[in-house]
Amino acid sequence: MLSKKSKYALKAVLQLARKYGQGPIPISDLAAREQIPRKFLELILLELKNHGLLQSKKGKGGGYFLGRAPTEITIGQIIRVLEGPIAMLPCVSQTAYQRCNECVDERICGVRMIFKEVRDATASILDDATLQTILERTAAAEGESSLMYHI
Secondary structure, three states, X not given: OOOHHHHHHHHHXXXXXXXXXXXXXXXXXXXXXXXXXXXXXXXXXXXXXXXXXXXXXXXXXXXXXXXXXXXXXXXXXXXHHHHOOOOOOHHHOOOOOOOOOOOOOHXXXXXHHHHHHHHHXXXXXXXXXXXXXXXXXXXXXXXXXXXXXXX
């Protein structure tokens, strides 16, 4: 299950993606717009900044902005920064592999096989989806919901 921290991060980062190239957005604006507790948002954005996904500007007119274009930041990158590995079992993780103590032979472990498929599918989806992907899907859905049909 996705943590509140990651949900808030995605909401805030999508706001930054919508305003990409328009300069920094103050934390207070992001917090108010997305109804995120400001102090919690500060910690989230700082963590994303420390991993190179965001940049910030201090002082008057300061705030946060994307460190790269929305087409270059994936949802997988954001989730890994905030949640850690995507894998549900350590024996299938690509970034934090650990052998399971109870496993006799990883090559024939059926549980490992299934959870490797889950990890691969989840990672593929999250690593293929960029911030731009979400913005485009949202715009398309908004366009579809505003269509009016008259007979």
